[in-house]
Amino acid sequence: MPKINKLLVANRGEIALRILRTSREMGIATVAVFSEADRMAPHVRYADESVCIGPAPSSASYLNMDKIIAVALELHVDAIHPGYGFLSENALFAQKVTEAGLIFIGPSSHSIEIMGNKLAAKQAAGVYNIPMVPGTSTAITDLQEAKQIAARIGYPILIKASAGGGGKGMRIVTSEQAFDEQMERAVSEATSSFGDGSVFIEKYITSPKHIEIQVLGDQHGNILHLFERECSIQRRHQKVIEEAPSISISPQVRQEMGRCAIDVARSCNYYGAGTVEFILDEHQNFYFLEMNTRLQVEHPVTEQITGIDLVRQMIYIAEGKELTLKQQDLQINGHAIEVRIYAEDPANNFLPDVGTLYTYQRPQGNGVRVDDGFEQGMEIPIHYDPMIGKLITYGYDRSEAVAKMIRAIDEFLITGVQTTLSFCSFVMQHDAFISGTFDTNFVDTFFLPSLMEGAPDNPSAIQLAGLFTARLLHENKGTAINHTSIQGKDQSKWSTRR
DSSP states (O other): OOOOOEEEEOOOHHHHHHHHHHHHHTTOEEEEEEEGGGTTOHHHHHSSEEEEEESSSGGGTTTOHHHHHHHHHHTTOSEEEOOSSTTTTOHHHHHHHHHTTOEESSOOHHHHHHHTSHHHHHHHHTTSSOOBOSBOSSOOOOHHHHHHHHHHHOSSEEEEETTOOTTTTOEEEOSGGGHHHHHHHHHHHHHHHHSOOOEEEEEOOSSOEEEEEEEEEOTTSOEEEEEEEEEEEEETTEEEEEEESOSSOOHHHHHHHHHHHHHHHHHTTOOEEEEEEEEEOTTSOEEEEEEEOSOOTTHHHHHHHHOOOHHHHHHHHHTTOOOOOOGGGOOOOSEEEEEEEESEEGGGTTEEOOEEOSEEEOOOSTTEEEEEOOOTTOEEOSSSOOEEEEEEEEESSHHHHHHHHHHHHHHOEEESSOOTHHHHHHHHTOHHHHHTOOOTTHIIIIIHHHHHHOOTTOHHHHHHHHHHHHHHHHHHHSOEEOTTOOOSSOGGGOOEEO
C-alpha cells in the first residue's frame, strides 16, 4: 500500500488549514499553494512549504491544474487533497493527478464524473430502490415537450441545471405562463456557470427540508454512513446553518435514508468521503437529490457527534487501507450546530461585502470550535467566496448546543465588514428553529418579513442596526460595538469595547 509522507493542499482559507492540521498530527509534511491575494494568509504560514501559483483570479491560480501538479512533482509530493470547491469535483483534475503518479485524496475520476451530472447520478442510483423526486430522467431538448411534462407533473415545478450546484441554473416555476422565461434563464445561467446548458425538470416540494448523509467508503468495497445533517437554513439555495443530527427525522427514516445513501455510493463504486443529499417533505417522505464527491463545508458537525476525523479517514482510504469502522459500532453522541460566517449584508439580500477586518475576536469556551482562515487586519478579497469561517458548537443535547451558539455569536466580534452573524443569531432565537418547524423557506417566511416590520423590539432589526452602528463607530471613533449584544429596547445596554 502507498504511504503518504508529503501532501499538497490545492485550496485556501479555512479548509486548507483544516487539512494541514490533521496532516501535521499524522506526521505528514505539507505544501500550501496560494495566489497573490493570499500571500499573507494563515494557511500559507502554517504549511511546511508554500508556493505562489499565480495572480488573484482563481482561473489563474487555484483552478490552474497543470501548475498545481507541476508544483507537486517539483517538491516530491505524494498526494494532493483538493478540499472543497475549486477543483475538488473536477474529474479531469483527479485523472491528471493520478496520471502524474500522484495520489488524489478523494474518489476516482469515474465516480466524480457520474455524480457530477445530476441526470447521470439519478440514472446510476436508479438501479437501486432509492426514491426519486418525480421528474425527467433525461435532459430537456424540446420546449413544448417540456411544457407537457411540467403540466403532467403539476406546478410548481423546478428547472435544474444538470451539471450544476449551489442554486445556479435553478428556477422555480409556478405556472405555465412563466415557463418560457424561467427556462431561458435557467439554461443561460447553467451555460455561463458550468459551460453546459442542459437542464431537467422536477416536481417542486413546497415545504422541503434539506437532509444529507455523510458516507465513507474504502477501496475494498466497504461503505458506511455517519448519520445525517440538517441543512435547511439557506439563502439563494445555499446553506448558512447546519446541524447534526436532524431534529426532523425519526429513527426509522434515519436508518432507511442511511441505507439509501450507501446504495447511492455503491452505484458508482465510491471511495473516500462523500455526501448524499435528500429532500424531505412534511410527511417524512424523502427523495434523492445528488451526491457531492468531496468533503463538505459542514463536515465538522458530523465530526463532533461521532468523534471521527474525516480528513484523517480520507488519507487512510487514499493510502489503500480498509475502514476499521463498523456501522454497528457508530452512534450519535450529543448535538452540534454550525453557522457559516459570510462577509455579506443580511439586510441587503445577503449581498457580499468587502473590506478590512478591523476587529476580529473569536469566541472561546467549552464546546466552541472555530474553523477560519482569516486574522484581524486582513482584507476580505473580492476574488473568492465571501465565507470568513465557520462557528461550531457542541452540546449534550440540541438545547445546549443552541445556547452555546447564541453565547458564542454574541462573543464573536467582527467589524469592518457586514457579516451573517446577526442573521444566525436571529435564527437561533426564532421559535420555528427552536421547535424544528422550519424548512428551506425560512429566510422568505420569517427573516425578510422581520426586516420589513422594523419593529423596535424585533431582534433582527436591532441586531442589524447594531452591525451598522458598530462599523460607523469603529471607523469614526475607534470603538467597536458587540453587534449581537443589542437585545432589547433599552439602548443603554449596548456594550462597547475600546
